[in-house]
Amino acid sequence: MPVYREKLWPTPWIYIVSLLLVPSSILVLAPVSMPAGIVTGIVLYLAVVGALSLTAPIVEVRDGRLRAGRAEIDLAHTGEAVAAEDAAARAERGTGLDARAFLVIRGWVQPVVRIPIVDPADPTPYWLVSSRRPKELAAAINGSRRPE
Numbered sequence: 001m002p003v004y005r006e007k008l009w010p011t012p013w014i015y016i017v018s019l020l021l022v023p024s025s026i027l028v029l030a031p032v033s034m035p036a037g038i039v040t041g042i043v044l045y046l047a048v049v050g051a052l053s054l055t056a057p058i059v060e061v062r063d064g065r066l067r068a069g070r071a072e073i074d075l076a077h078t079g080e081a082v083a084a085e086d087a088a089a090r091a092e093r094g095t096g097l098d099a100r101a102f103l104v105i106r107g108w109v110q111p112v113v114r115i116p117i118v119d120p121a122d123p124t125p126y127w128l129v130s131s132r133r134p135k136e137l138a139a140a141i142n143g144s145r146r147p148e
Helices: 012-018 021-029 034-054 086-093 134-144
Strands: 004-007 058-062 065-068 071-074 082-084 102-104 112-116 126-130
Touching: 004 134, 012 034, 021 034, 058 134, 065 126, 082 086, 082 134, 086 112, 112 134
Parallel strands: 102 126
Antiparallel strands: 004 058, 058 065, 065 071, 082 112, 112 126
């Protein structure tokens, strides 16, 4: 059973804004065929919704491991996780970002959790993971970590 699990779904406004594909397709294809424009718009919208939904990463802490998207790391190789919100989160994603960091961030999820990597063989200094509940994620990581 996972200690923490979250799927980083897109916010509803992204799905609503994606609806603009339908009138855009109609506008482009109306001179050729109005039904083709409508069908193309609907197909494009469904494709975007499907892609956004299927590619939403899962962040999970389970059995002493952290999984973020497709990547996974043993918590014994991590340091103290720190939650960042608002201005601190903007700094983590912007000016404070190390180019070597592993990122699982989404633009529609503002808060992040910084998880330092303490394994000397790993060139990645830290993981930066988006989370709607950053304090809970940091607590789950810190509470599940086993010393080496």
